[in-house]
Amino acid sequence: MNDKTDSSHEVLEFDVLVIGGGTAGPMAGVRAKEMNPKLRVAVLEKANVKRSGCISMGMDGLNNAVIPGHATPEQYVKEITVANDGIVNQKTIMAYATRSYDMINTLDKWGVKFEKDETGDYNVKKVHHMGAYVLPMPEGHHMKKILYRQLRKKRVSVINRFMATRLFKGKDGAIAGAHVVNPRTAETAVIKAKTVILCTGAAGRLGMPTSGYLFGTYENPTNAGDGYSMAYHVGAELSGLECYQINPLIKDYNGPACAYVTGPMGGYTANSKGDRFIECDYWSGQMMLEFYKELEGGNGPVFLKIDHLAEETISEIEVILHSNERPSRGRFHENRGTNYRERMVEMHISEIGFCSGHSASGIWTDENARTTIPGLYAAGDCGSVPHNYMLGAFVYGAIAAEDAVKYCAEHEQCEIDSAEIAAEKARVLAPLQVKDGIPAEQMEYKIRRLVNDYLQPPKVTKKMEIGMERFAEIRADLPMLQANDPHELMRAMEVHFILDCAEMAATASMYRTESRWGLYHYYVDHPDTDDEKWMCHVQTKKGADGLPECSTRPIEPYIVELDEEEMSAYKKLRVSDDDTTETAGV
Amino acid sequence: MPLIQSSSRAPVTINSEACIADKGCTVCVDVCPLDLLVIDMANGTAVMKYDECWYCLPCELDCPTDAVSVEIPYLLK
Ligand SMILES: Cc1cc2nc3c(=O)[nH]c(=O)nc-3n(C[C@H](O)[C@H](O)[C@H](O)COP(=O)(O)OP(=O)(O)OC[C@H]3O[C@@H](n4cnc5c(N)ncnc54)[C@H](O)[C@@H]3O)c2cc1C
Ligand code: SF4
Ligand code: SF4
Numbered sequence: 001m002n003d004k005t006d007s008s009h010e011v012l013e014f015d016v017l018v019i020g021g022g023t024a025g026p027m028a029g030v031r032a033k034e035m036n037p038k039l040r041v042a043v044l045e046k047a048n049v050k051r052s053g054c055i056s057m058g059m060d061g062l063n064n065a066v067i068p069g070h071a072t073p074e075q076y077v078k079e080i081t082v083a084n085d086g087i088v089n090q091k092t093i094m095a096y097a098t099r100s101y102d103m104i105n106t107l108d109k110w111g112v113k114f115e116k117d118e119t120g121d122y123n124v125k126k127v128h129h130m131g132a133y134v135l136p137m138p139e140g141h142h143m144k145k146i147l148y149r150q151l152r153k154k155r156v157s158v159i160n161r162f163m164a165t166r167l168f169k170g171k172d173g174a175i176a177g178a179h180v181v182n183p184r185t186a187e188t189a190v191i192k193a194k195t196v197i198l199c200t201g202a203a204g205r206l207g208m209p210t211s212g213y214l215f216g217t218y219e220n221p222t223n224a225g226d227g228y229s230m231a232y233h234v235g236a237e238l239s240g241l242e243c244y245q246i247n248p249l250i251k252d253y254n255g256p257a258c259a260y261v262t263g264p265m266g267g268y269t270a271n272s273k274g275d276r277f278i279e280c281d282y283w284s285g286q287m288m289l290e291f292y293k294e295l296e297g298g299n300g301p302v303f304l305k306i307d308h309l310a311e312e313t314i315s316e317i318e319v320i321l322h323s324n325e326r327p328s329r330g331r332f333h334e335n336r337g338t339n340y341r342e343r344m345v346e347m348h349i350s351e352i353g354f355c356s357g358h359s360a361s362g363i364w365t366d367e368n369a370r371t372t373i374p375g376l377y378a379a380g381d382c383g384s385v386p387h388n389y390m391l392g393a394f395v396y397g398a399i400a401a402e403d404a405v406k407y408c409a410e411h412e413q414c415e416i417d418s419a420e421i422a423a424e425k426a427r428v429l430a431p432l433q434v435k436d437g438i439p440a441e442q443m444e445y446k447i448r449r450l451v452n453d454y455l456q457p458p459k460v461t462k463k464m465e466i467g468m469e470r471f472a473e474i475r476a477d478l479p480m481l482q483a484n485d486p487h488e489l490m491r492a493m494e495v496h497f498i499l500d501c502a503e504m505a506a507t508a509s510m511y512r513t514e515s516r517w518g519l520y521h522y523y524v525d526h527p528d529t530d531d532e533k534w535m536c537h538v539q540t541k542k543g544a545d546g547l548p549e550c551s552t553r554p555i556e557p558y559i560v561e562l563d564e565e566e567m568s569a570y571k572k573l574r575v576s577d578d579d580t581t582e583t584a585g586v
Numbered sequence: 587m588p589l590i591q592s593s594s595r596a597p598v599t600i601n602s603e604a605c606i607a608d609k610g611c612t613v614c615v616d617v618c619p620l621d622l623l624v625i626d627m628a629n630g631t632a633v634m635k636y637d638e639c640w641y642c643l644p645c646e647l648d649c650p651t652d653a654v655s656v657e658i659p660y661l662l663k
């Protein structure tokens with residue numbers, strides 16, 4: 001498709017269309033072909049599958065490995081239930097946990113190198129509050145190469161440099177395909193498919209990093225919230241959008257700081273006095289609230305402390321942090337003359353976003369990765385399985401593919417209304433015709449600045465209402481979006497995605513009139529947690545008036561019971577006053 | 587309202603002496619997740635066209651001739 005730029009409107013057809021070729025996507029494509037090699041399976045990628053997504057450069061380790069002998073699936077389900085303040089569909093977490101170990105073994109067989117001990121067992125570390133789940137990958141930089149080899153081997157069709165802009169449904173309400181555009185040629189196409197698996201990652205360009213650099217986000221900025229917006233417009237339910245993702249990062253640098261790497265080696269988060277103030281560095285909303293309070297309080301800002309460690313340990317940390325996930329980190333520190341041996345490293349909190357990989361905001365999915373639209377699946381950061389991380393993206397990519405393959409056997413391709421296709425094509429190409437309009441960059445800057453001003457916690461009703469008013473003004477400006485070339489056209493389409501996500505974030509936040517998940521939903525007008533009323537999911541859908549509409553969804557009965565003591569584990573994160581000077585090991 | 591251009595300092599520099607785009611190489615252009623690099627046909631070298639960099643480094647590490655250098659963007663350097 002890449003070299004056929006002459007035809008202005010091509011139609012392709014597949015059984016399984018995977019949108020997004022980062023982490024969950026390649027796994028979904030490979031698994032679908034393994035299940036049935038005769039099926040026509042494609043992975044569509046806005047960038048190039050060789051280096052796309054969160055793991056483009058590799059990864060430091062598995063954050064949530066459930067390995068026999070170190071943790072049980074039941075223990076893991078408990079851990080995530082507590083970390084997510086009870087608002088979980090435990091079945092979805094259990095489906096992940098029971099398949100976690102097999103997936104690690106599959107990756108191991110494919111050539112991914114995990115840390116092992118002398119006896120050849122996986123070398124698991126403890127970072128979470130209760131169990132041990134962190135498995136380092138000191139040579140994690142080969143990840144994408146290994147996935148690419150599998151895509152070739154299993155003969156999955158790969159369509160690089162095409163971006164999905166909207167999904168289509170058939171008359172009966174089941175999924176029918178997607179509209180795509182090429183960011184280099186502006187060629188558009190329609191891809192018909194019996195099933196679509198959304199693997200488009202987080203909504204990473206929602207808030208603005210404090211540096212003001214639009215692409216200095218924690219998430220890979222190709223992930224602008226595309227999947228969230230496409231699911232919304234096709235009528236799917238989204239869940240937990242008020243449970244933002246906010247992460248502790250190095251100040252001005254978008255690398256994690258990084259509890260998972262330095263924690264097990266003796267590093268920790270400290271205040272300006274060098275004192276530890278949180279018991280557990282595992283990323284949760286409760287931990288972020290303590291982080292935020294310290295940051296804004298008299299003992300702020302917050303630092304990563306490793307200057308007390310032995311030289312060998314510091315060198316080892318340096319090698320991992322400066323070579324795998326975010327390898328430009330070394331140059332960032334060098335520019336500022338920061339040496340881990342000599343001083344603590346200043347930290348800050350990230351911009352807000354949607355992501356189930358680290359938090360719980362996603363397109364509603366069940367334990368088979370099904371959304372509320374027949375034939376439409378979501379996996380990875382854009383799905384709704386909380387704290388799912390990289391291994392969860394792999395496992396749910398596989399789960400979605402397995403269910404999609406079964407669905408294909410039982411369903412025919414739905415027809416797509418040609419008027420709908422024409423309308424979408426006109427919407428997508430419009431910015432190329434506009435003269436003296438508004439550049440995508442300026443409109444994006446404005447939306448994201450307003451997100452910071454009015455949506456980021458502490459959340460306040462009046463502020464969010466003002467935010468909504470300003471977003472409506474920007475929505476009225478959308479016809480003025482101007483693109484001078486196909487690349488700018490891609491950014492213009494992303495502006496649509498970002499604006500949708502901003503409105504959904506505000507609406508879902510105002511709907512849940514309580515505070516929950518620590519900083520993620522710290523609602524000043526409603527400071528208390530109200531289990532009586534709000535022990536339920538908040539769902540967001542496109543309403544009849546074209547604006548987001550919320551409702552509640554009851555929590556499925558737990559399959560793993562927790563007692564009071566266990567439920568409150570994450571509430572005791574602050575180091576008590578008498579031992580704030582006690583800074584010995586984890 | 588008319589549009590005006592404003593300039594910004596590109597975080598990615600390509601050493602045109604070392605770059606072999608004139609021999610058909612497009613590696614850095616292919617791997618950039620944000621699609622920021624292009625081949626300047628007239629000069630036979632890759633160049634950065636858009637300042638939207640995640641400083642993630644595939645362009646630099648995958649270049650066969652070490653022609654690419656990525657700096658941290660000025661705003662956050
Ligand atoms: C800096 C960082 C460090 C992390 N560290 C760890 C760690 O150490 N351990 C761990 O377990 N997890 C870690 N995570 C989390 C983990 O990487 C993610 O949860 C996981 O990779 C998400 O996979 P995904 O497939 O959902 O998204 P991604 O891998 O980001 O893939 C999404 C893909 O979709 C494509 N796409 C987006 N929109 C469109 C569109 N409209 N059309 C076509 N394609 C599109 C994108 O280009 C991208 O390739 C980290 C994440 C980040 C950002
Ligand atoms: S990868 Fe290197 S040699 Fe190839 S085009 Fe880019 S800069 Fe030139
Ligand atoms: S550092 Fe990453 S985003 Fe920047 S030009 Fe290179 S590949 Fe592209």
